[in-house]
Amino acid sequence: MELLAGYGPAAITAALLAAFGSAFVRGLTGFGMAILIVPILALALSPVHAVLLTNFLSVFIGLSEIRRLLREAERSAWAIIALVAVTTPVGLYLLSITTPALARVVIAFIALSAFVAVLLPRRGALDHHPATTAGVGVLSGLMTGYAGMPGPPVVPYYVGRDIPRETAKASMLLIFTCASTTGLVSGSAIGVLDWKLALFAVVLFPAVLLGNWLGNRASGRIEDRTWRICVGVVLGAAAMGALWKAFA
Structure with missing residues (x-):
């Protein structure tokens, strides 16, 4: 496959290990796959291809458990998904006109922002003003397009509240699945999606x-x-790993 021409056996093995490790974290915490795997893939692929490849993987795994996600997710997830659908193309366009070096730095700081946000004090179960939900949706869409990472705004929004763990996980994963779908549609629409990435995702x-x-x-x-x-x-x-890779 021409897309994999730059990948030697060691790099492909590293990609498989990164896919396994990031998916384990996803299953454990309800997020983390994109945050962990995009910076690694971006070392060998262009940032755009790394983001879109991660979107394929997110859609594949999300569809495998979609019934559970629909059953357990909080209603607020749908408002966020609607806003993500509108703002993801903007983020992807910004990524397509950004130099790879700068994009890697921005992606690293996006990962860092999620870590800082989750350290904030926990809030009550119902403490989610509509303006907060809207802000999370807009930021998540921009980050989905730019970094393949809808999580930095979404994770603190759900994990930082006193709601059941399974509700938080299902809500986040439903958003991430829909956000990744939007990312792929946007990539195709603006002409940056290489469909060979789907074959790499199957691997x-x-x-x-x-x-x-x-x-x-x-x-x-x-x-x-x-x-x-x-x-x-x-x-x-x-966050620390992404920063190290961006500035090394």
């Missing part, structure tokens, strides 16, 4: 499927406080 998907399954099993065995600590650790590690 990586078994690792994603296995990692996500193991992560879900682990999530069901840990307490809520431990789960929230895992969220913070994952965000912090991803």
Whole structure:
């Protein structure tokens, strides 16, 4: 495959390990796949291809569990999804006209922003003003297009509130699945989507499927406080790793 010409065996192995590890984190915490895998893929692919490849993987794994997500997600997820659909094309267009070096730095700081936001004090279950929800939707759409990462605004919005863990996870994952779908549609519309990326995603998907399954099993065995600590650790590690790769 021409798209993989720049990937040697070691790089493909690294991509598979990154897919497995990021999917495990997704299953465990309800987020994290894009934050972890986009900076790694962007070292070998262009930032645009890294983002769109991650969107394919997110859609594939989201569709595999869509019934559960629809059943357990909070209603606010749909308002955020609508705004993501409108603003994702703007973010993707900005990415397409940004130099790869600058895009990697911006993506790194986006990952860092999620870590900072999740450290803020937890709020009550109903403490989500419509303006806050709208802001989360707009920012999530821009970040979906620009970095393939709808999570930085969404994760603190749900994890930072006193709601059941499964509700938070399902809401986040439903948003991420729809956001990734919007990202692919936007990429096709503005002419930056290479459909060979779908074949690359098929190669990586078994690792994603296995990692996500193991992560879900682990999530069901840990307490809520431990789960929230895992969220913070994952965000912090991803932010530091992304910054190191951007400036190394």
